[in-house]
Amino acid sequence: MSQFTHLDSRGAAHMVDVGEKVVTHRTATAMSRVTMNPQTLAMIVEGRHHKGDVFAVARVAGIQAAKKCSDLIPLCHPLMLTKISVELTANTAESCVEIHATCKLDGKTGVEMEALTAASIAALTIYDMCKAVDKGMVISHTRLLTKTGGRSGDWQADE
Structure with missing residues (x-):
């Protein structure tokens, strides 16, 4: 039997049957980072971007992405999410x-996939809105930070 839950004994991809699993409260937090020129970050923070509020648009994009995760990733289950939050913080020290x-x-x-998708799409939205002034932006550090609930229990990334 495969270690990968999305592969059957023959190695074929399939959606995992979760029908017999117990309902538990589950959470996941993921992160991503968009590094940019200091001038680009200042423009965002000061609200001088001609396309509007970059953080507001990225936040909504991340929320929408989490809700659409099963449409984007083939073997993800459609989920009835009860909460999605996307927080964006300007880090001027690291631009x-x-x-x-x-x-x-x-x-x-x-x-986990919904949180990762939300963080990723929020980052891509920032890139999209700011690419006209800063094509050299870098999206990085996309990763799961924590997850709770389920049979495997709680997990937290190393610092």
């Missing part, structure tokens, strides 16, 4: 925007 996305639900499968 970047740090994104933290948290998803919650009471269900039979985890929300």
